[in-house]
Amino acid sequence: MKRISVDIGGTFTDCFFVWDEQYVEAKALTTHHNLALGFNEALDLACSRAGLDRATVLSGVDSVRYATTLGTNALIERKGPKVAAIVTHGFEDTIPLSRGRGYGEGLDQSLQQNLPAAERPEPIVPRRLIRSVKERVNSAGEIVARLDPDDVRQVLRELVDAGAEAIVVSLVNATENPAHELAIQEIFLDEFPAHELGATPILLGHQVSGRKGEYVRSTSTIIDGFLHEIMFHALSQLSNNLRGSGYDKPMLVIHNSGGMAQMNSTDALQTIHSGPIAGVGAAEHLSGETGLGHVISTDMGGTSFDIGLVPEGGVKHYDFLPTIDRWLVSVPMVHLDTLGAGGGSIASYDRIHHSIKIGPESAGSNPGPACYDRGGLRPTVTDADLLLGYLDPDNYANGYIKLNPRRARFAMEEALCDPLDLDVLDVARSIKDGVDEQMAIGIGKELRVRGYLPEDFTMLAYGGNGPLHACGIARHAGISRVLAPPFSSVFSACGAGNMKQLHFHERGVHVTLYNATTRRLYDDYAEFNAVVEELESAGREDLIRQGFTADQVRYRLELDMRYGNQLLTQAVTVEDLDRVRGVGDVLHIIKKFGDVYSHRFGASSAAPEAGIRCNTIRVAAYVAGDVVEFASLDSGGPRTVPEPVSRREVVFIGIEGHIDTPVYDETALEPDRVIPGPAIVTTQNTTFLVEPGWRLEPTQQGAVWFLTD
Template sequence: MKRISVDIGGTFTDCFFVWDDIYVDAKALTTHHNLALGFNDALDLACKRAGLDRSTVLSEVDSVRYATTLGTNALIERNGPKVAAIVTHGFEDTIPLSRGRGYGEGLDYSMQQNLPAAERPEPLVARSLIRSVKERINSAGKIVARIDPDDVRSVVRELVDAGAEAIVVSLTNATENPEHELAIQEIILDEFPPHELGAIPVLLGHQVSGRKGEYVRATSTIVDGYLHSIMFHALSQLSNNLRDFGYDRPMLVIHNSGGMAQMNSTDALQTIHSGPIAGVGAAEHLSNETGIGNLISTDMGGTSFDIGLVPEGGVKHYDFLPTIDRWLVSVPMVHLDTLGAGGGSIASYDRIHNSVKIGPQSAGSNPGPACYDRGGLNPTVTDADLVLGYFDPDNYANGYIKLNPRRAKFAIEENLCDYLDMDVVEVARVIKDGVDEQMAIGIGKELRVRGYLPEDFTMLAYGGNGPLHACGIARHAGIKRVLAPPFSSVFSACGAGNMRQLHFHERGVHVTLYNATTRALYSDYADLNAVITELEDQGREDLVRQGFDGDEVQFRLELDMRYGNQLLTQAVALPDLSRVSGVGDVLEIIKTFGDVYSHRFGAASAAPEAGIRCNTVRVAAFVDGDVVNFDTLENGGERTVPDPIGHRRAYFIGHDKPIDTPLYNEEALSADRVIPGPAIVTTETTTFLVEPSWRLEPTEQGAVWFLQD
């Protein structure tokens, strides 16, 4: 196996490089103006460590996989094109109204309870760029009012004249019959042929989301259209860079569904959060291979802190109506909770509470934290860590970045010390303890809202800053065991290397599996099986288009189910069922739904007497591939304490005075060692901070346990 996997974050570009039995990780600063430059820097460093040159590697490697937060950043910065929307006549205000309470999506819980004071998000489609066409298809897919081509041409010309750079078409009930959406696309392409310079992207709602619901399908398509050009140009830039150095295979893009595909089978919407979700995928793979049990995955990078949940058995949680930025969308996405808390998160003075506020704003990679000495003036978490003595200024990121302690102290003093009436070390402690607590609260909320206790989970700490803050986060969260996994600083990139080709296709349905009024079970098997067959054909077509044999494709059936008229739906995976052929299969589906629902909400909460319905049929089509193998995490032999390579004064939470802290390098991380806290271990890619009352126990392949004494 020869593979390059890349995770392009807001601050660093992480590279995980596999060359047969050689595993190499490397990092470089993200170059936002041209992502290929940061990739080249990271790959050059990885090749240097492996003793190879870039051209040789790219000409022989079997795949290059990219995960990126570019789409997320584009939404935050609102630097996308002018998007126009065409909807059914009478539905012009569906998008701006956003379901009444829709503008509460994406806000924290406290703001959702006070919506009158909440700010509506800046719309991705201006009301002046929404037009309607006279057409109507009913809920059964029957055409009630046919489309008028002249009406469509007039509307399209108006939108183009108004400056539209992309057109979204989302018509009522198009999932039942897409004829009118396809007709509008044909008219637009006739007016503005793709081979001529005036052509603009056209996105159809039924192709982006096959689920019912006009508003959510429209927002999904709008977000996709808003990011389409940005992602196309950025990923094309990366693809062209690969070809310039001899890579002649299709570039693969990680999806937020937990799979990946070539660019020609990727929607821009599917790239949102793909980097952190690759880390959750790696956590799932680690759980399956090692039997470690319940995992809470935490990725602390330079910009954000991402939390994922992998219960015992390695089953990921999915969101089927996730919120992206401030918009509810209908794409299957691995569940992820993201906090604006990373090494580059800016610490500012909160005048109301006379305290320090951390994030969500980040210094990013340019200019970066003040200590990077690149013009940053705001204090960050990294500046506080440097002031507290956790970093070697001359050996940060393997010497790639030289840190300036005076800049860090100056930034904290100028922005915080005078307001808080504290010295610079006290403020740095407040920043460090505050960000640890903030991340621990996020972990506790994520676990408890799903019925789990933090003490029943092992915390997986990765990302460039994960092992540095692991003990502090665990202390606040009440977690006793923390694991920094193999290749922890580039663990999400490692996860991208383990992804398989996967596509989800889904369709909204009206299926009553148990009718509470007539007390009858569902019996129209042919109709349901026809939907399943159609979705399997779409998934197979996707993968065959990417070069796979149709016989290699595997499928997994999933249903979104609910009791009666409940609003809450529960996704139910049915890996052992591909078709419904009798009463036994219907009863098995009902039993599986009851077990999943009862496990999540309690046995007494199930209500089959209200009836059991299925709203969505979903099929995952995938092809398995080679993966990186993780070694055992256990070590039964005796351990010895290594000799430190030096000492440095460092400050710890709960200790007023500095402690002369032993320092270690990567050689101390062998499986027969134990490092008692306090201690600092500096490697080429990350820093392990062992706080007092904790100890560090390395394992094979570079995994490291943090255990409380």
């Protein structure tokens, strides 16, 4: 296996490089003006560590996988084309009204509780660029009012004259019958051919989302249209960069559904949060191979802290109506909770509470934390870590970045010490403890809202800052087992290397598996199987277009189910069925749903007497491939304490004064060693902080256990 996997974050670009049996990790600062430059720098570093040159590697690898936060950043900054929307006549205000909830979606809980003070997000499609066409399709897919081509031409001309750079079409009940959306697309291409108007994209709602619900399907298509041009040019730039360096295969893009595809089979919407979700995929793979049990994955990078949940058995949680930025969308996305807490998170003075506020604003890679000495003037979490003695100024990121403690001290004094009337170390302590507590609260909330207890989980701490803050986060969260996984500093990039080429296709349905009123089981098997066959066919065509044969494609059936009229919908994976052929299969699905529901909410919570419904049928079409093999996490036998390479005065939370602390290098992370706290281990790509009361037990492939004494 020869493979390059890249995760481009807000601060660092992570590279995981596989060359036969050799695994190499490397990092470089993200170059936001041209992502290819940061990619090249990280790849060159990985190649040099492997003793190879870039041209040899790119001409020899089987694939390059790419995950990015570019789409997320573009939404935050509102940098994109002018998008227009075409809707069914009478539904012109569906998008602006946003179900009457648009002012609250995407806000944290504290802001949602103060809705009178909440502000609606700046619309991506302003009201003046929303037009309607006279047409109507009913809920059964029957055409009630036919589309008028002349009306469509007039609407298209008005939008083009108004400066529309992307056009979104989202008509009522188009998922049941897309004929009118397809007709509008045909008229547009006839009226404004590409050689006259240029490459103005027109996106159809039923192609972006197959589920019912006009509003969420419209917002999904609008975001896709808004990001389309940005992602196309950025990914094309990277693709051209690869091609110019000798790579002649299609570039693969990681999807937030937990899979990947070639660029020509990727919607811009599918790239949102793709990097952190690759980390959740790696956690799932590690858990399955090593029998870790319940796992909570935590990725602490320079900009954010991402929390993913992998219960025992490797079943990921999905969001089927996730919120992206401030918009509710309708795409199946691996569940991820993101906090604005990373190494670059800015610490500021909160005048109201006379305290320190950490994040969500980040210093990013440019200018970066004050200690980077690149023009940053505001204190960050990394500045606090440096002043507390956790980081080596001359050996940060393998010496790639030289840290300046005086800059960190100056920034902290100016912004925080004076208004709080505290010395620098007290402020640094507050920042370190505050950010650890903030992340622990996020973990606790994520687990308890889904019916789990933190003490039942192993915490995976990865990302550039994960092992540095692991003990502090676990202490606040009540977790006693923490694992820094193999290749922890680039674990999300490693996860990208394990992804399958996969496509989800779904369709909203009204299937009553058990009718509580008539006490009858569902028996229209042909209707159900026809939908499954249609979705399998769409997924098969996607993968055949990418060079696979039909017999290589595998399928996984998933159903969104609920009891009666409950709002809560539970996804159920039915891997042992591909069709419903009789009463026994219906009962099997019902039992599967009951088991999943009871496991999550308790045995007494199931309510089959209310009826059982299926709202969505989803098929995952995928092709399995080679994956990175993780070594065992068990290492029996006696352990010895290694000799430190130096000692350093370090400040720990809850302990007065400085502590003379042993410092180790990566040679101390051998499987037969144990490192009691307090201690610091500095490696090429990250720093392990062992707080008092903890010990470090290394295993294979650089994986390290943090355990309480």
